[in-house]
Amino acid sequence: MKITGERTMPAPRRRVWDLFNDPDRLARLIPGCEKLEKLAPDEFSGTINVGIAAVKGSYAGKLKLDDIRPPEHYKMIVDGKGKQGFMRGTGVLDLAPRDGDPNQTVVKYSGDVQLGGPLMQVGQRLIDSAANMLMGQFFSAAEAELKAEAAGEVARQGFFINLWRQLLYLIRSFFKRAN
Amino acid sequence: MAVVPKFVGARIKRREDPRLISGTATYVDDVRLPGTLSAVVLRSPHPHARINSIDAAAARSAPGVVAVLTGEELKGKVGGIPCVAPAEHIPFHPLLAQGKVRFVGESVAVVVATDAYKAQDAADLIEVDYDPLNAVSDPEQALADDAPILHEEFGNNLVTRALIPNPAVDEAMAKADRVVKFRIKNQRLAPVPMEPRGVLAQWHQANGQLTVWTSTQIPHLLRSALAAVLSLPENRVRVIAPEVGGGFGAKLNFYREEALIAHLSRMLGQPVKWIERRRENLATTTHGRDQITYLEVPVKNDGTVLAIKAKFICDMGAYLQLLTPAIPGFSGLMMTGCYKIPAMSFEQVMVFTNKMATDAYRGAGRPEAAYIAERTMDMVAAELGLDPVAVRRRNFIPKEAFPYVTCAGLVYDSGDYDAALTKALEIVDYPKARAEQAEALKHGRYIGIGVASYVEICGIGPSVMLPPKVPGWESATVRMEPDSRVTVLTGISPHGQGQETTFAQMAADAFGVDIDDVTVVHGDTAIVQYGVGTFGSRGLSVGGTALMMSVGKLQDKLKKIASTMMEAPPDQLTFTNRTVALQSDTTKAIPLQAVVDAAYGWKMPIPGMEPGLDATSVFEPSGCTFPFGTHVAVVEVDPETGVVKFLRYVAVDDCGNIISPLLVAGQVHGGIAQGIAQALYEEVVYDENGQLVTATLMDYAAPRAQMLPHYELAHTVTPSPLNPMGVKGVGEAGTIGSTPCMVNAVMDALKPLGVRHIDMPLRPEKLWRAFKDAKKA
Amino acid sequence: MFPGQFEYHRATSIKDALDLLKQFGDDAKLLGGGHSLIPMMKLRLAQPAHLIDVTKIAELCAIGESNGKIAIGAAATHDTVANSSLVRAKLGLLAEAAAAIGDVQVRNRGTIGGSLTHADPAADYPAAALALEAEIRLDHEGGSRTVKAADFFLDLMTTAVQPGELLTQVSCAPIPSGTGYAYLKHPHPASGFAMVGAAAIVTLDRNGKFATVRVAVTGLGPKAFRANAVEAALAGKAADAATITAAAAKSADGIDALADIHASADYRAELARVYVRRAIQAAVARAKA
Incomplete structure (x- = not known):
């Protein structure tokens, strides 16, 4: 199965990067994630319990990161299995600031995954859609997390700092227009 | 007394059907023995992986579990699954994977429990630690130097390479006006019998005997194989094929589970049953076809075909089953079809891949051959701008030429190919159909007319045509019981073909009794004399001949006895209306029962004659029969969706003399269904990593009634000289004619687009793309 | 291909079904015709501990006309819908869609409620329900709510049905004459x-x-x-x-x-x-x- 997609996240690239490397927060965002542990700086292990309609299953697996270039790129090597099937494959994640807006980050993902076992055999017509749906759920959760984080930060930083930021932004845009 | 009618040739309803359609037939799963344990097989989800370890501790202690076995524990206790066909590389074929798994579904462990639910619960607890390896599912890629190797001991994935060279083919190439070259594929198919496989084994400890009920086409051959694998004397093994719900060649085999379940029953001293589930059936029952053929055909501009040169890549799967590497041979030998093509040569490369083994499937090598021959005729016609019918007629073997020795050395027994073609074209009104096609095209409607003239090998056959342990003869015992009822014990093992009807028709007529006076017994090695089995459309021509030989022996004896009672010479007597009568005047007769009474009586009328009425015969055919025919299809392809709509389907089949017209029609119907399904719908798909994608009937497109056309059937009758009934066989004919016919029809519809060939199955999407590409160009 | 252990409950009324749903919560699945659920159970992809069969609840099987609408009970089989003279006369589109489902065996067991709730992306009924602007009634303990078909299908096999809810009825305004x-x-x-x-x-x-x-x-x-x-x-x-x-x-x-x-x-x-x-x-x- 090949998965590709793109989502824009409402936060600067570094923040998105940090989020995507934080097992505790990822555990909350990944649909059905029950456990996610960092075994090494580039290795995670975890369990997810995920299901669509009546079909539910628990999968345990390892995720190894490779070709890490903070805060823009990493490669994932995934190996997971459960009673209903297994998956093995690689994925690539690229983060780039959105053109003209450093406060937004474009996340591009692509993966090449080998699936096997009863679930894949029975649900081949639905697997792509299911993967897309779960990806969508993950990114929506990530988006909400980043928004909440930003709101929290604004609150912490207080009124004056925020005002100062907005002012700077205005000045910058003014000069851009002037050029 | 009511007159007993004649049965041969009459439209008799199948005597098997009442029990089948009322749900009272006894299949393996219907056999219930007290104390039976259930087995569930744990199967590999990986196409190729090393087994590091198997932890079955939890399963062993699960409720109801009696035993758990893995491949390691079977080492040295039982043999492997045999392949009797010759090949360079025949790997050891274990009952449970040892060290490695090589295809999705390969058996890894077996759990035996008090019921199947508990066995499945326990199987779920087994932890297998696999080390996945790269897999190969494409047979051409499997030949590459860097391909993953399935059986390391061979150093590559080659099963065997067969080369039939012929310098005359190269000469033909030099003489040709043109050489037509193309590549075609006979895709992998799943036989999908209604009843999956199933095994029940009962070990009788007291006398060391084993009884195995199994859904098979070959109970006797299986008995021999089981005895060998389990190291048991053959006379202590009894195999029973109860009602068998379809085989299509997939049950002409010896499977892991048959040996495994028998071994478990012996080990545990209790009956053990295993019933295959549909998902297992699609993954672990043999598949058919899976041949790629590269063809070079030198032709004259007038359509004369000078030779055929072929290279086959044949996908054998991960292990070799009973006949796996023998099947492609038929494709090569038969690829010149109905045509007087003077020379042929071929090379066959058979390859291991991470897939289930292929083996016989309805037609077994001949559908592939007919597909090659009939696609060749259409490709030649397209290349030369000739009518496909004209090209066929130019190359047909003329009816005067029979018996005809083909360039492959086969002896075609009898035939009149042009007669079948002519009849089919008359029925469809070919000139009118062509005119309608041309008119429709003006309105943007794409109609296609497909013709396929096939010939195939039936009545298999002389033993020399088959591997050593699968002989070609067949046996029959005929008994006339003391009440003058007839019992037929046949060595074939019908599983839907209907010989309980045809053999009863033949025996009834021979003895002048009613069809209900005849009982046909088969499928139990403890009751029936050794036989070979049902496959290759051999039941009637080989098994039926053995039957008629035994019938003849009994007739002779009855006539001899009757002659002493009637004071007439035996050769002037006949059997009619439950009497033995004078041929010249059947009113001069004595009751058959009186003759039977004498034969079973305390004093034989003829001194020295053995009492009783019982005769056994074995028939070894001197040659194969070659049924033939022409199928014509008219279809319309929707350019917007690629959907194929059936307009006409005409099948003219020549299977020699017909014993039972309704059964012949049934065989042709079923055959056409499976053949059209190959052309349009079915394909076993493994993805590039070796995962089975068509693992359920939600994805594997087995045909349903509404996916098939209305059939218009007709026959020509060209008797075979090789058996007393003049029959040829019809079990596979429909499958063989219909696949190329349907593909030719669809390709004919696409001809205005300049499309010559698209590989099967002709899914609507492929046809839609052809229209789309043509529009672009 | 043998399901795991489960307990079968035959609900006798809507209330009974809701009570059972409440009692077993996530461990229960509602059973209609079972054509999607049972195969998944046999493959052990789904292993509910409790099955609540709603097909024997008489009021769920009825098809009738009230308040100017045609109301179809959730447990009406595809065959019943396809051959109901009322549905054929006044909701011809739904009858056509029902007749197009699967084969005879499927239509004899499958139910409209089961099909809609399962929301298979390739099921026939959802298209008809959307075009007919059907209203889907969901009962829960102590009440019910009505969801428009347009708001019912949320994503792949995901619907507006909440835990504790039972789809009880599909109703549509009759297709007016002169409508194609x-x-x-x-x-x-x-x-x-x-x-x-x-x-x-x-x-x-x-x-x-x-x-x-x-x-x-x-x-x-x-x-x-x-x-x-x-x-x-x-x-x-x-x-x-x-x-x-x-x-x-x-x-x-x-x-x-x-x-x-x-x-x-x-x-x-x-x-x-x-x-x-x-x-x-x-x-x-x-x-x-």
């Missing part, structure tokens, strides 16, 4: 599901222009949907071939199409365009007749 409708499908060669299914309902004004037009598509994407772009392109326009073709060309816009070995996403999208066009044309022809 059609449900056309391209069946999947193996499963019989819709590779693409298109439902259309149209009425024409006196000038032969589209007065109302509702089009829904199933089989194409992760869920059935109303083809809003198609409808918008037709509204108020003349019901001629060119207009319909141009509008139907938008059938797959913005949809992430499903794909399998029998049909790629491209091909499914094209099938949607063709079948939507043909369904609208057939509906127009009937509206004119």
Whole structure:
């Protein structure tokens, strides 16, 4: 199965990067994630319990990161299995600031995954859609997390700092227009 | 007394059907023995992986579990699954994977429990630690130097390479006006019998005997194989094929589970049953076809075909089953079809891949051959701008030429190919159909007319045509019981073909009794004399001949006895209306029962004659029969969706003399269904990593009634000289004619687009793309 | 292929079913015809501890007319719906969709409530329900709510049904006379599901222009949907071939199409365009007749 997609996240690239490397927060965002542990700086292990309609299953697996270039790129090597099937494959994640807006980050993902076992055999017509749906759920959760984080930060930083930021932004845009 | 009618040739309803359609037939799963344990097989989800370890501790202690076995524990206790066909590389074929798994579904462990639910619960607890390896599912890629190797001991994935060279083919190439070259594929198919496989084994400890009920086409051959694998004397093994719900060649085999379940029953001293589930059936029952053929055909501009040169890549799967590497041979030998093509040569490369083994499937090598021959005729016609019918007629073997020795050395027994073609074209009104096609095209409607003239090998056959342990003869015992009822014990093992009807028709007529006076017994090695089995459309021509030989022996004896009672010479007597009568005047007769009474009586009328009425015969055919025919299809392809709509389907089949017209029609119907399904719908798909994608009937497109056309059937009758009934066989004919016919029809519809060939199955999407590409160009 | 252990409960009334649902919560699945659930259980992909069979609840099997609407009980089988004289007379589109489902065996067991709740992306009913603007009644302990078909299908096999809720009834306003409708499908060669299914309902004004037009598509994407772009392109326009073709060309816009070995996403999208066009044309022809 090949998965590709793109989502824009409402936060600067570094923040998105940090989020995507934080097992505790990822555990909350990944649909059905029950456990996610960092075994090494580039290795995670975890369990997810995920299901669509009546079909539910628990999968345990390892995720190894490779070709890490903070805060823009990493490669994932995934190996997971459960009673209903297994998956093995690689994925690539690229983060780039959105053109003209450093406060937004474009996340591009692509993966090449080998699936096997009863679930894949029975649900081949639905697997792509299911993967897309779960990806969508993950990114929506990530988006909400980043928004909440930003709101929290604004609150912490207080009124004056925020005002100062907005002012700077205005000045910058003014000069851009002037050029 | 009511007159007993004649049965041969009459439209008799199948005597098997009442029990089948009322749900009272006894299949393996219907056999219930007290104390039976259930087995569930744990199967590999990986196409190729090393087994590091198997932890079955939890399963062993699960409720109801009696035993758990893995491949390691079977080492040295039982043999492997045999392949009797010759090949360079025949790997050891274990009952449970040892060290490695090589295809999705390969058996890894077996759990035996008090019921199947508990066995499945326990199987779920087994932890297998696999080390996945790269897999190969494409047979051409499997030949590459860097391909993953399935059986390391061979150093590559080659099963065997067969080369039939012929310098005359190269000469033909030099003489040709043109050489037509193309590549075609006979895709992998799943036989999908209604009843999956199933095994029940009962070990009788007291006398060391084993009884195995199994859904098979070959109970006797299986008995021999089981005895060998389990190291048991053959006379202590009894195999029973109860009602068998379809085989299509997939049950002409010896499977892991048959040996495994028998071994478990012996080990545990209790009956053990295993019933295959549909998902297992699609993954672990043999598949058919899976041949790629590269063809070079030198032709004259007038359509004369000078030779055929072929290279086959044949996908054998991960292990070799009973006949796996023998099947492609038929494709090569038969690829010149109905045509007087003077020379042929071929090379066959058979390859291991991470897939289930292929083996016989309805037609077994001949559908592939007919597909090659009939696609060749259409490709030649397209290349030369000739009518496909004209090209066929130019190359047909003329009816005067029979018996005809083909360039492959086969002896075609009898035939009149042009007669079948002519009849089919008359029925469809070919000139009118062509005119309608041309008119429709003006309105943007794409109609296609497909013709396929096939010939195939039936009545298999002389033993020399088959591997050593699968002989070609067949046996029959005929008994006339003391009440003058007839019992037929046949060595074939019908599983839907209907010989309980045809053999009863033949025996009834021979003895002048009613069809209900005849009982046909088969499928139990403890009751029936050794036989070979049902496959290759051999039941009637080989098994039926053995039957008629035994019938003849009994007739002779009855006539001899009757002659002493009637004071007439035996050769002037006949059997009619439950009497033995004078041929010249059947009113001069004595009751058959009186003759039977004498034969079973305390004093034989003829001194020295053995009492009783019982005769056994074995028939070894001197040659194969070659049924033939022409199928014509008219279809319309929707350019917007690629959907194929059936307009006409005409099948003219020549299977020699017909014993039972309704059964012949049934065989042709079923055959056409499976053949059209190959052309349009079915394909076993493994993805590039070796995962089975068509693992359920939600994805594997087995045909349903509404996916098939209305059939218009007709026959020509060209008797075979090789058996007393003049029959040829019809079990596979429909499958063989219909696949190329349907593909030719669809390709004919696409001809205005300049499309010559698209590989099967002709899914609507492929046809839609052809229209789309043509529009672009 | 043997399901894990479960307990079977035959609900005798809606209240009984809701009580059982409350009692067993996540461990329970409602059982209709079982054609999707039971195979998943046999493969052990689904292992509910409790099955609550709602097909024997008499009031769930009824089809009737009340308050100007045709109401169909959730446990009515496809065969019942396809052959109900009331449904055929007043909700012909639904009867057509029901008759197009699977085969006889499936139609004899499968239920409308089960099909809608399961929300298979290739099921036939959802397209008809969307085009008919059906209202779906969901009962819970102590009450009920009604969800419009448009708000019912949320994503792949995901619906508005909340835990503790039971789909009890599907109701639709009868199709007025002078309205044309059609449900056309391209069946999947193996499963019989819709590779693409298109439902259309149209009425024409006196000038032969589209007065109302509702089009829904199933089989194409992760869920059935109303083809809003198609409808918008037709509204108020003349019901001629060119207009319909141009509008139907938008059938797959913005949809992430499903794909399998029998049909790629491209091909499914094209099938949607063709079948939507043909369904609208057939509906127009009937509206004119």
